[in-house]
Amino acid sequence: xxxxxxxxxxxxxxxxxxxxxxxxxxxxxxxxxxxxxxxxxxxxxxxxxxxxxxxxxxxxxxxxxxxxxxxxxxxxxxxxxxxxxxxxxxxxxxxxxxxxxxxxxxxxxxxxxxxxxxxxxxxxxxxxxxxxxxxxxxxxxxxxxxxxxxxxxxxxxxxxxxxxxxxxxxxxxxxxxxxxxxxxxxxxxxxxxxxxxxxxxxxxxxxxxxxxxxxxxxxxxxxxxxxxxxxxxxxxxxxxxxxxxxxxxxxxxxxxxxxxxxxxxxxxxxxxxxxxxxxxxxxxxxxxxxxxxxxxxxxxxxxxxxxxxxxxxxxxxxxxxxxxxxxxxxxxxxxxxxxxxxx
Numbered sequence: 169x170x171x172x173x174x175x176x177x178x179x180x181x182x183x184x185x186x187x188x189x190x191x192x193x194x195x196x197x198x199x200x201x202x203x204x205x206x207x208x209x210x211x212x213x214x215x216x217x218x219x220x221x222x223x224x225x226x227x228x229x230x231x232x233x234x235x236x237x238x239x240x241x242x243x244x245x246x247x248x249x250x251x252x253x254x255x256x257x258x259x260x261x262x263x264x265x266x267x268x269x270x271x272x273x274x275x276x277x278x279x280x281x282x283x284x285x286x287x288x289x290x291x292x293x294x295x296x297x298x299x300x301x302x303x304x305x306x307x308x309x310x311x312x313x314x315x316x317x318x319x320x321x322x323x324x325x326x327x328x329x330x331x332x333x334x335x336x337x338x339x340x341x342x343x344x345x346x347x348x349x350x351x352x353x354x355x356x357x358x359x360x361x362x363x364x365x366x367x368x369x370x371x372x373x374x375x376x377x378x379x380x381x382x383x384x385x386x387x388x389x390x391x392x393x394x395x396x397x398x399x400x401x402x403x404x405x406x407x408x409x410x411x412x413x414x415x416x417x418x419x420x421x422x423x424x425x426x427x428x429x430x431x432x433x434x435x436x437x438x439x440x441x442x443x444x445x446x447x448x449x450x451x452x453x454x455x456x457x458x459x460x461x462x463x464x465x466x467x468x469x470x471x472x473x474x475x476x477x478x479x480x481x482x483x484x485x486x487x488x489x490x491x492x493x494x495x496x497x498x499x500x501x502x503x504x505x506x507x508x509x510x511x
Contacts, residue, residue: 189282190226191455191463192216215456221288222280223448225250225260228413228439229281230467236476238435240411245464246284247410249402251395251428252444253418255296259289259357259398261407269405271358272398282463287407289357289398294391295418297352297366301387302326306375314377327423329381338483339423340389340430342382346370347490348390349497358401359498363505367497388424392431393494399432412436415444422477429479431487440474447471 175182188194194214203210218226229250233241240247250260259272262284266275275285293300302308302322315325330339352366368386372379399409412434418424419438429436441447451466460466 188216189278189463190216190218190222190280191282191452191466193456193458213453213456213458215452217452218280218448220445221252221258222260222286223452224252224415224445225258225280225448226451226463226467227441227444227447227449228415228437228471229260229262230464231413231437231439231471231473232468233411233437233473236437236473238411238437238476243408243410245281247408248413249399249409249411250413250415252416253294253414253424254416255294256356257291257294257391257395257416257418259291259395259402261287261289261402261409263287263407267402267406269358269402269407271360271401272405273357281467287402289402291350291391291394291398292353292356293350297350297391298323298384298387298418300352301348302380302384305380305383307377307380310377311380323384323421323423326381326384327421329377330385330423333378333381338480338486339385340427340483341486343370343386343389343490344486346382346386347493347497348383348386349494349501350387350390350394351498357398364498364501367501369497385423388421388427389431389490390494391424392427393491395428396432396491397494399434410434413439415439415442425477426480429477430483431491433479433481433484435479436477437473438475438477440472444471 179185194216197211197213198208200210229248230245246263252258260280262281264284266285267287269287272287272289274287277285279286311322311325315322318325334342347369349367351364354362355364403409412428412432414425414436420442425436447470451463451470454460454466454470455463
């Protein structure tokens with residue numbers, strides 16, 4: 169239909185017609201030439217690979233969760249959502265049968281876990297957005313100086329500063345009047361609308377460190393609301409999700425993790441090994457070498473739970489209200505656009 173019919177000629181030979189599941193042992197293993205360059209033994213098993221985010225999902229989603237009091241312990245692996253969160257974020261959910269979710273990529277058969285269909289939601293900017301909001305604030309130089317003096321990262325300092333200014337209230341309640349819509353680089357899921365822009369409502373003339381810390385908090389919350397938005401779209405289409413499995417750079421930030429638990433109402437499982445992409449790659453290698461008979465077995469044996477963070481149920485009503493505002497913001501943005509682009 170789009171003028172690429174030459175790709176289907178000769179039984180798809182131009183793009184390859186042999187499709188193997190992840191973790192399948194390839195050829196006769198590592199060639200002598202490659203072995204010499206890598207400093208590895210010739211013939212060592214080489215597995216059919218995955219892209220980085222899918223390997224990250226593989227590295228966390230199959231962990232043995234017995235003994236942690238998690239609802240997903242008695243549920244199939246399809247009840248788990250892997251969220252790989254760094255500069256941007258990917259949301260990986262699997263199902264036994266294909267599920268079509270508007271605004272979410274897939275379903276792709278055996279793209280991550282062999283035998284399962286993969287749906288992949290995503291947020292175009294997450295870690296990058298937090299950096300952007302913090303670094304452009306007038307109080308950023310002061311933040312840098314104070315964090316350096318304490319030998320802390322700027323985000324560890326901001327988290328402790330929020331604890332200082334929250335007084336008796338829960339830290340998340342500091343944003344009662346400040347709301348962020350996080351699509352500064354368009355929306356990937358579930359709206360699939362690259363024309364959307366970022367929004368902030370509730371700004372004042374304040375330019376101090378308190379103001380920066382609260383804007384940072386509101387941005388983290390907005391990203392978590394975006395995850396909730398994706399989860400609701402997946403649930404509405406037929407997924408049944410109960411637990412989040414987070415990995416990637418942002419999963420090292422305790423505020424980011426707690427806000428995801430509180431805002432989605434789901435427990436968050438963190439891996440013992442932060443570099444879950446490498447664990448996923450190792451799972452594939454261990455299958456190719458014959459150490460395990462299936463990817464599922466390798467996942468359960470090689471993925472370890474490091475920490476579980478539960479949602480604060482007493483804050484549900486507050487976050488439900490903030491979520492209503494979150495959804496109103498994109499409605500309003502579309503209305504503004506319609507006004508400006510109308511006759």
